[in-house]
Amino acid sequence: MLTTDIDQDGIALVTIDMPGRSMNVIDWPLADALRAEIARLAGDPAVTGIVFASGKSSFIAGADLAIMADFVGPGTSPKTAADMIGRLSEGFRALETCGKPVVAAASGTALGGGLELMLACHYRIAARNDKAVFGLPEVKLGLLPGGGGTQRLPRLTGVAYALPLLLEGKGVSAEEALKAGFLDEVVEPDDLVAAARRALKEGRVPSIARWDQKGFALPGPAANSTAVGDTFLVANAQAHARGRGNYPALKAILSCVYEGIRLPTDKALKIERHYFGHLVHGDVAQAMIRTLFFARQRLAKTGRGKADPGGAYAAALRAAFVREAQRLVGGGLSPAFVQNAALVAGFAAGPFETVEAAPARGTDRATLRPTGERLLRAVALAAVAALDAGLVGDADEADVHAIDVAGYPAWTGGPLTLIDRIGAAAMVLDATGEGQDVPERLAALARSGGSFHSPGEAAA
Structure with missing residues (x-):
């Protein structure tokens, strides 16, 4: 050499x-x-x-x-x-x-x-x-x-x-x-x-x-x-x-x-x-390396690296994002607060096109965090449902394409990587407590203690 x-x-x-x-x-x-x-x-x-x-x-x-x-x-x-x-x-x-x-x-x-x-x-x-x-x-x-x-x-x-x-x-x-x-x-x-x-x-x-x-x-x-x-x-x-x-x-x-x-x-x-x-x-570096390098590399080798911004998967995730935001507003939060919570969570854009982020209260990250987590979880649940429905081929595709075309935060490594980090059981518990629908695939992983990505997958 x-x-x-x-x-x-x-x-x-x-x-x-x-x-x-x-x-x-x-x-x-x-x-x-x-x-x-x-x-x-x-x-x-x-x-x-x-x-x-x-x-x-x-x-x-x-x-x-x-x-x-x-x-x-x-x-x-x-x-x-x-x-x-x-x-x-x-x-x-x-x-x-x-x-x-x-x-x-x-x-x-x-x-x-x-x-x-x-x-x-x-x-x-x-x-x-x-x-x-x-x-x-x-x-x-x-x-x-x-x-x-x-x-x-x-x-x-x-x-x-x-x-x-x-x-x-x-x-x-x-x-x-x-x-x-x-x-x-x-x-x-x-x-x-x-x-x-x-x-x-x-x-x-x-x-x-x-x-x-x-x-x-x-x-x-x-x-x-x-x-x-x-x-x-x-x-x-x-x-x-x-x-x-x-x-x-x-x-x-x-x-x-x-x-x-x-x-x-x-x-x-x-x-x-x-x-x-x-x-x-740290969790963030490990998630980003797993998805933005190794998963992206694996997808490129099989010709699946390019996501469709107008495709069914992206549309399903964006719809889940907006739907959860509207639920939050219906529960009493202001649109501006929800908008800011989404941005603080790291989404590429807020759910409401015509709403400005909240100025004073919305700048308090600790106050915004629970709302941001609900939005992250809602889109992650939608990603699992989309995987079940065949809108994406596998967990790699679900993570990479969520970041690339649906604006999911890169720091998470993608929705399924985030679930794996939190744990399927904890994700189900949190979702159930907030009245969010849990796909059967996720419920099964929670029961078995499984994950979407195997521990050694990143280095493959």
């Missing part, structure tokens, strides 16, 4: 090319191989510099999420998960502190751990490629970057630029990355490796990261400045408005960056690992 060639100038070209895969992804064997190769090259006095390149059209497309099962298996804890991600983070830190100048030469897309590897290099070059995307999308699965991304990105770009990328998980083009400061060059594809070698031979690549140099300061305002404090205040307000408190990763990323930029790099990286360990062990 790694091939190293050392030229007459002592420059080691390390090519990453995972056999049997269309794209490189970071798994434990690759992480260990990278660390071993860095140690070997660092100890070779003939090596004057190192270039990391890819044998594929992209650089590294992120982590192999199959390793997620390792973080939460039997006997694990947030602490053991933090130690485990440290295996990757410490490897990147060893690269950064190896004493040789290191260049990343990206032929194409670098996401997640792939971009984190690039950020740990002392100089970063990308080939001009309209399809290439650079970003840290972990938040979309309820996580944060655990290989140093929350610490190195703001140290390269400044806090104001880094926070939106981390909090939204969006990718940017090579040209934007260059402008932002986390790429140093963009070159023609056939000049990529040559450009990396030139940068080394011309002495443009330091052998120490800028944040390890004496006197380093963040780009832009200082970490303890009023301007940076204001940036965090605005980002926190925006994250709360968007996530409604349902996505722990948003708060964790903000805390991680806020604390980390005030610390030396090694201490900052420990902070990041701590937050990662707690997130990966």
Whole structure:
């Protein structure tokens, strides 16, 4: 998976090319191989510099999420998960502190751990490629970057630029990355490796990261400045408005960056690992990973990934949503309160098209939560009934399509994943207490102690 060639100038070209895969992804064997190769090259006095390149059209497309099962298996804890991600983070830190100048030469897309590897290099070059995307999308699965991304990105770009990328998980083009400061060059594809070698031979690549140099300061305002404090205040307000408190990763990323930029790099990286360990062990991250990655992947392989927004399943779920909202209004709640409860629960839109959310009382999350839970439960019950009626083929389809076309909150992992998390028996008890109809399939699961998804299904 790694091939190293050392030229007459002592420059080691390390090519990453995972056999049997269309794209490189970071798994434990690759992480260990990278660390071993860095140690070997660092100890070779003939090596004057190192270039990391890819044998594929992209650089590294992120982590192999199959390793997620390792973080939460039997006997694990947030602490053991933090130690485990440290295996990757410490490897990147060893690269950064190896004493040789290191260049990343990206032929194409670098996401997640792939971009984190690039950020740990002392100089970063990308080939001009309209399809290439650079970003840290972990938040979309309820996580944060655990290989140093929350610490190195703001140290390269400044806090104001880094926070939106981390909090939204969006990718940017090579040209934007260059402008932002986390790429140093963009070159023609056939000049990529040559450009990396030139940068080394011309002495443009330091052998120490800028944040390890004496006197380093963040780009832009200082970490303890009023301007940076204001940036965090605005980002926190925006994250709360968007996530409604349902996505722990948003708060964790903000805390991680806020604390980390005030610390030396090694201490900052420990902070990041701590937050990662707690997130990966949380219900939200596990639900999102199960549905938004693994279930979506399984559906795509069978040609069932695309949902029909105007189809019978979406219509059934939306009808159940509106029907329950109307029941709540009939029970004495104001339409505005119900509307706000739906939004706070994380639905993509409220049940009433012409009703504004309630201002004062409606902003109290604790007050709104029971109503939001009733709406979540009503749609989940409708999803079970739709599965029974054959409107969707299986539980994967029910979850993914509910999120994609019916606006069900992504933090739940979908309606059937939410039922599994709560437990079928508890769901039946709550539904019965509220006078909601319970499909026989759910009642049977409650009696048997079964679930819609098997425990090991996510890693399949």
